[in-house]
Amino acid sequence: xxxxxxxxxxxxxxxxxxxxxxxxxxxxxxxxxxxxxxxxxxxxxxxxxxxxxxxxxxxxxxxxxxxxxxxxxxxxxxxxxxxxxxxxxxxxxxxxxxxxxxxxxxxxxxxxxxxxxxxxxxxxxxxxxxxxxxxxxxxxxxxxxxxxxxxxxxxxxxxxxxxxxxxxxxxxxxxxxxxxxxxxxxxxxxxxxxxxxxxxxxxxxxxxxxxxxxxxxxxxxxxxx
Amino acid sequence: xxxxxxxxxxxxxxxxxxxxxxxxxxxxxxxxxxxxxxxxxxxxxxxxxxxxxxxxxxxxxxxxxxxxxxxxxxxxxxxxxxxxxxxxxxxxxxxxxxxxxxxxxxxxxxxxxxxxxxxxxxxxxxxxxxxxxxxxxxxxxxxxxxxxxxxxxxxxxxxxxxxxxxxxxxxxxxxxxxxxxxxxxxxxxxxxxxxxxxxxxxxxxxxxxxxxxxxxxxxxxxxxxxxxxxxxxxxxxxxxxxxxxxxxxxxxxxxxxxxxxxxxxxxxxxxxxxxxxxxxxxxxxxxxxxxxxxxxxxxxx
Numbered sequence: 305x306x307x308x309x310x311x312x313x314x315x316x317x318x319x320x321x322x323x324x325x326x327x328x329x330x331x332x333x334x335x336x337x338x339x340x341x342x343x344x345x346x347x348x349x350x351x352x353x354x355x356x357x358x359x360x361x362x363x364x365x366x367x368x369x370x371x372x373x374x375x376x377x378x379x380x381x382x383x384x385x386x387x388x389x390x391x392x393x394x395x396x397x398x399x400x401x402x403x404x405x406x407x408x409x410x411x412x413x414x415x416x417x418x419x420x421x422x423x424x425x426x427x428x429x430x431x432x433x434x435x436x437x438x439x440x441x442x443x444x445x446x447x448x449x450x451x452x453x454x455x456x457x458x459x460x461x462x463x464x465x466x467x468x469x470x471x472x473x474x475x476x477x478x479x480x481x482x483x484x485x486x487x488x489x490x491x492x493x494x495x496x497x498x499x500x501x502x503x504x505x506x507x508x509x510x511x512x513x514x515x516x517x518x519x520x521x522x523x524x525x526x527x528x529x
Numbered sequence: 530x531x532x533x534x535x536x537x538x539x540x541x542x543x544x545x546x547x548x549x550x551x552x553x554x555x556x557x558x559x560x561x562x563x564x565x566x567x568x569x570x571x572x573x574x575x576x577x578x579x580x581x582x583x584x585x586x587x588x589x590x591x592x593x594x595x596x597x598x599x600x601x602x603x604x605x606x607x608x609x610x611x612x613x614x615x616x617x618x619x620x621x622x623x624x625x626x627x628x629x630x631x632x633x634x635x636x637x638x639x640x641x642x643x644x645x646x647x648x649x650x651x652x653x654x655x656x657x658x659x660x661x662x663x664x665x666x667x668x669x670x671x672x673x674x675x676x677x678x679x680x681x682x683x684x685x686x687x688x689x690x691x692x693x694x695x696x697x698x699x700x701x702x703x704x705x706x707x708x709x710x711x712x713x714x715x716x717x718x719x720x721x722x723x724x725x726x727x728x729x730x731x732x733x734x735x736x737x738x739x740x741x742x743x744x745x746x747x748x749x750x751x752x753x754x755x756x757x758x759x760x761x762x763x764x765x766x767x768x769x770x771x772x773x774x775x776x777x778x779x780x781x782x783x784x785x786x787x788x789x790x791x792x793x794x795x796x797x798x799x800x801x802x803x804x805x806x807x808x809x810x811x812x813x814x815x816x817x818x819x820x821x822x823x824x825x826x827x828x829x830x
Contacts, residue, residue, distance in 0.1 A: 352742075374827075375746050375747070378741065378744050378747075381742070381743070382743075382744035394739055396552045405740070405743050408549075409547075409550070411749070457744070
């Protein structure tokens, strides 16, 4: 699905990532950990083509990203659900409209898919908040709305960048249970977090690989977790 | 053609969902509509000027081109003889269709605007005037002048070229100026809309980032702006055109003697032409916004 082969990324002359190789297989669950500033977000951006590698090969759904036109990138992104720590909503739209945004920009008739939308909103527990605007939501509600938006197109891969960074433990667990449920439905999940407790708790429930970025390189985390 | 019509219908129908995604920006919306209205108003006048000067040039060309005058100034004793000689020369000149001596009453009417209705024409040494009407191919003016000089020394041929040509040239230049003004108005409209579209795109950078993140193609984002700016220009242009047409219609009627100053306006089917201005403006807005949006999106990381 997403494959990185000997990838390096540098910015302003500084190497942020180097010698990164990874294959995200269908139905896999990866944790990506490392201290703040280690390059977790950069790694995810390479995966959803927001950044281009300085060297090495990134293939998304079998296509070398270097050869992709903008429109092809847009089409590929419809198969990747992304959840950011800051959610990135359009504040002038309601929660329901934000969740439906991927359908809207894909030119699909939202009205025709309102049942799916309703089911998804219920699934993330935002039925009562769906007509509110994002600034009116709590941190946990925003993250759940972001997750709903990430999965509404039925993506093959979900990339989540510190989705539990701004929520309490209970809400973290709730978000994790949603991600686990998606994984059990066959979706690949890559979750970047610096919260080791969260990883330890979740590892018991699913078969997940834990990766760590240290010294700009990607490593398989050991028994210290 | 079908594809163009389909695009136009899609544009007019709009897309409520897409329009919700890009929030309207009050500043650029008002600016676009107002400028489109003002430009359309000016375009109506420029168009009216072009048509009016076109008519003027045509009239001066066609009405005066085929007529000329022979003026005979001679002592009274020789006047009749020279007039007959001049008429004979005219009769024999190839290209002259007919000629006739203007009567006293006609001469008095010609002089009336300058000397009033009570001019004692009999008491004044007024030259004799012969009106000459040409055939389509015209005549050799220089040759005629030489023959008149030989047969009737007091006869002077005035083929109106001396004053008609600069007037026709002036009218034609005014017409070109009118079309130049319309072109400049279109270019100014395009420039203004490009700037407004770029301002709107810059103001919506976050919207663009988020929509791209969830899989929006650049053409989708551009279309939302194009639709908005095109419809605003169409609406502003329609109002400006109607106001301009109303102002032109209220101009004083053209009188025979003051046609140059008061003849600005449209005649008959020419009134349909200004109705194209809002459509043309919308077309300019469509391409200007599309170009601006796609180039700005391309530059935007």
